[in-house]
Amino acid sequence: MENETKLKHFESLIDADSNIEPRDWMPEDYRKHLVRQISQHAHSEVIGMQPEGNWISRAPSLRAKKILLAKIQDEGGHGLYLYSAAETLGISRDELIQQLHSGKAKYSSIFNYPALTWADIGAIGWLVDGAAIVNQVSLQRTSYGPYARAMVRICKEESFHQRQGYEIMAHMMQGTPEQQEMAQDAMNRWWWPSLMMFGPHDTNSPHSGNAIKWKIKRASNDVLRQKFIDKTVQQAEIIGLTVPDKDLKWNEETKHYEHGEINWEEFQSVINGNGPCNKQRMDNHLKAHHEGEWVRKAATAYALKQNQSVKQ
Ligand code: FAQ
Numbered sequence: 001m002e003n004e005t006k007l008k009h010f011e012s013l014i015d016a017d018s019n020i021e022p023r024d025w026m027p028e029d030y031r032k033h034l035v036r037q038i039s040q041h042a043h044s045e046v047i048g049m050q051p052e053g054n055w056i057s058r059a060p061s062l063r064a065k066k067i068l069l070a071k072i073q074d075e076g077g078h079g080l081y082l083y084s085a086a087e088t089l090g091i092s093r094d095e096l097i098q099q100l101h102s103g104k105a106k107y108s109s110i111f112n113y114p115a116l117t118w119a120d121i122g123a124i125g126w127l128v129d130g131a132a133i134v135n136q137v138s139l140q141r142t143s144y145g146p147y148a149r150a151m152v153r154i155c156k157e158e159s160f161h162q163r164q165g166y167e168i169m170a171h172m173m174q175g176t177p178e179q180q181e182m183a184q185d186a187m188n189r190w191w192w193p194s195l196m197m198f199g200p201h202d203t204n205s206p207h208s209g210n211a212i213k214w215k216i217k218r219a220s221n222d223v224l225r226q227k228f229i230d231k232t233v234q235q236a237e238i239i240g241l242t243v244p245d246k247d248l249k250w251n252e253e254t255k256h257y258e259h260g261e262i263n264w265e266e267f268q269s270v271i272n273g274n275g276p277c278n279k280q281r282m283d284n285h286l287k288a289h290h291e292g293e294w295v296r297k298a299a300t301a302y303a304l305k306q307n308q309s310v311k312q
Contacts, residue, residue, distance in 0.1 A: 034216065041082050126232075130232060184241060
């Protein structure tokens with residue numbers, strides 16, 4: 001088919017809300033857009049294991065430790081589904097990791113903040129996974145088939161993660177004054193960075209135009225952020241936590257909460273490498289990557305040998 005005919009076919013699939021599959025022709029910009037977004041999403045899942053991993057050996061009970069271990073393993077699994085989805089677009093895992101190490105590919109700003117107390121584990125599950133779900137539920141209907149299917153499974157697991165975080169916060173709010181203070185302190189530190197997870201306002205989001213046109217994004221950054229705020233403020237009230245935003249107020253007409261201004265300078269500084277933990281997160285990833293080299297070599301050699309014996 002001529003390129004114009006191929007493009008028309010691609011657009012007709014998008015218009016009909018059909019998935020684009022790896023076998024389908026797609027414009028090069030669509031492919032690149034997806035590689036960027038899916039790989040950044042995958043890197044976020046994997047780097048996101050670090051703040052919580054810090055608390056496995058210090059969890060306050062065996063039950064809490066088992067739940068946290070399972071949750072962190074889930075995040076690693078999400079990274080794997082997403083790397084596989086990105087690989088269907090014709091890029092290798094090695095190249096994707098290379099882009100992370102060179103700074104070409106980003107990962108979510110949120111994982112550059114430290115987890116200082118056990119309440120932070122509650123705040124991460126409740127707020128960070130809570131924000132991630134709002135975004136990912138809409139991505140279940142994204143136009144690229146392998147990405148959409150990965151999201152279905154990821155959302156089921158994220159919903160358990162959100163609940164385990166909320167349970168930690170609810171328990172701490174029923175505890176001693178010190179525990180309540182710890183929960184409020186975690187809320188104060190994680191609230192604004194969680195709002196930043198949705199990305200810049202729609203008017204400052206360079207990728208949104210194509211993303212909406214190609215149905216990669218099914219809702220805009222601001223629409224999803226608002227959805228998260230509306231449901232989370234009510235959850236905070238139920239357990240007695242205060243949202244650290246003096247401008248937060250319910251608008252009876254719009255039926256949404258109005259919120260204060262997000263600190264976009266902080267957001268830019270964090271995504272440009274200057275957050276509290278950027279260096280530590282990348283150093284840890286590089287160290288684990290180098291230490292795991294022998295495992296990758298052994299696995300590749302084993303797979304080659306298996307292939308050869310099948311051919312013989
Ligand atoms: N952090 O034009 P837009 C999780 C960048 S998963 C860093 O609006 P777009 C699970 C953006 O990349 C969390 N960078 O971009 C978990 C672009 O820069 P570039 C990850 C950000 O793509 C929980 C520039 O700003 N989720 O948490 C951020 O249309 C607990 C301009 O922005 C996903 O990745 C940010 N927050 O919209 C794991 C979801 N926001 O690439 C462990 C999929 C924006 O040109 C523990 N991704 N940027 O250099 C998306 O939905 C979109 O990519 C957005 C950004 C909404 C993140």
